[in-house]
Amino acid sequence: MTEAVEYDVVVLGGGPAGENIADRTRAAGLSTALVESELVGGECSYWACVPSKALLRPVLARADARRVPGLAAAARGPLDPAAVFAHRDYWTGSWKDDGQADWLDSIGAHLYRGHGRLYGIRKVSVTSPEGEHHVLSARHAVVVATGSRAVIPALPGITGARPWTSREATSAQEVPGRLLIVGGSVVAAEMATAWQGLGSQVTVLVRGSRLLPRMEPFAGELVADALREAGAVVRTGAAVEAVVRDGSTGPVTVVLEGGETLVGDELLMATGRAPRTEDIGLDTLGLAPGEWIGVDESCRVPGHDWLYAVGDVNHRALLTHQGKYQARIAGAAIAARAAARAAGGASSGAEADSGRWGAHAATADTLALPQVVFTDPEAAAVGLGLAEAERAGHRVRAVDYDLSKVSGAGLYADGYRGRARMVVDLDREVLLGATFVGPGAAELLHSATVAVAAEVPIARLWHAVPAFPTISEIWLRLLEEYRG
Structure with a gap:
């Protein structure tokens, strides 16, 4: 390892939460380094919120137009998938993060590209794609903002079937003739809406009793009814036991409990998320790799007065806007505690530990968590x-x-x-x-x-x-x- 480069704050993960932490700590005058292994902007910008809404907007606009007198007849035709994909690609920057990287530079944050790992107190090691090694040391805080990844259940045949996750579902460049979707989540409902609207024959297989189980029952019922009216098949109580792909590019077969089989051209597994914490050095701090990271209301990790976790990794709310909200809270907390130390206060920030946090406590995650499912x-x-x-x-x-x-x-x-x-x-x-x-x-x-x-x-x-x-x-x- 090379000699450590010291910053006030080191952020591990450059998605929306990590970017917002960097923005807040830089605005407070704290030197900040951000480590990102993929694209600055993260899952939301390239494989989730932004591309999914770009795919959904034409579908929803056409559905609305078809219900407006004087406009309905003009909106009867099919969508132009190539134009929709081009619009989606524009909003993802064609999966290039030059603009986001330039923004980080404009606020004075230092970007390190590569895989970052915690190793001991206030230190992060970074291995670049070229094999270079850096050691970053934080005077005040290290923030974990590495997000989450799609979970694919360990079904027989699943590896060879090469299923889509949310990433492939939002970045595909062709419309599959038949799309099988396993899951009843937001991803399942939104991608069923998008791809049915773009011309796929969609079949949704929900293990439970309804779509959108975390919302009021009528929400999932109304969305399922609309999907069926659009031509999709929505089946509840459908448990998948195995998956088989015919060759490298052939159709994929799903075997249901009881032996029934369904065939599609692509298979989307929308079956949950897991934290991206399996290889970021949590074990060096006595924390469990691959697990969610518990935090207090300032998003600080209990027992580690310098370590914070924001966004999906803390499991408070797996939503981009909530991760950004947490980042604003944590950024304010880090700045306040740094100011307290500079003024000679307790190393952990006396005001912070007294419980009188006011605006620096994350309460919206439990009291007023908003979510929109962009279906029709x-x-x-x-x-x-x-x-x-x-x-x-x-x-x-x-x-x-x-x-x-x-x-x-x-x-x-x-x-x-x-x-x-x-x-x-x-x-x-x-x-x-x-x-x-x-x-x-x-x-x-x-x-x-x-x-x-x-x-x-x-x-x-x-x-x-x-x-x-x-x-x-x-x-x-x-x-x-x-x-x-």
Whole structure:
């Protein structure tokens, strides 16, 4: 190893969370190094959020257009996959990260390309693709932001079948004639929507009883109904036992429990995520390689006052916007603790350890976690669902309303179908959660997020008047239902 190069902060992982840490620590005047083994910008920019939405947007826009009088006939034709792929490739920078790397340089962060590993207290070793070795030492903090990877279950024949993961599903350059999707997750629902819309014959195999099991039951039901109407096959209670690929490029066969077989041209396994922590040196700190990293509310790892973990690796919320939020929290905490040390305070930051963190505590991950599933219809939710709230011991009431009865929805599209639910804490009369399912429902979510995060009293929400005629009028209808 060469002599260590010292920085105030070393960030291991250059995805959205790692980039945001670097941005915040540099803004606080702390020298920062960022280590990335693939592309700066990470999973979200190249294989997840950005390319998936680029694939989905034309599908959803066409679906909306087909429900608008005077426009429906013009939107009956097929999409142009080549144009959709070109648009997707533009937004991913054709899987080149020059722009992101230039941005890091513009804020004064130092980029090290290669595989980084923790080795002891406040040190990170980096091996570049060319075999060069560097040692980085951190005065104040090392931040792990290495993200997560797709999990492929160890089914017989799975290796030879060469299944897609979310990466292949968002970067493919051809439309498969038949696409089998295993899983009931967000990835399964979104990629079924995208590829069915682009011309594949999609079959979704859900082991459980419904799509989108982490959302209110009606969300998965409405999305599954719409997929079926679009021509996809959605089967629940379908457990896969084995997979067989015919040669190197031939069709793939899925064997279900009971012996039934299904054949497709490609197979997408959308069966969960695991932390990318298996080879980053956690064992040198007494932590378990390949496991999620537990953190406190400032995203610091207990027992290691210099080590932080943000984004997917801490398992608080596997969503890009939440990882970026955590990075902002952790960046503020690191800067505050560094300032405390410089002023002669305790090495761990006395104010931080006293529990009086205020804005430097990550609370949105548990109180007001927003998520949108970009299917047709869109499914958007924040906070607790009804079952979650009841399991948590709250005395609650769920208030439901048919979104199609809101005048703004009828004007948005003919035959609009959707549903909304708010979950109210009856003891405090505040919202614990809200779910909206319907075309354009994603744009309703932030108002609900503000209401949940700020614990706005129901009595005060009456004075947030929704504009007429918009779909946001659903708020008035939900409140009327609650008051009876």
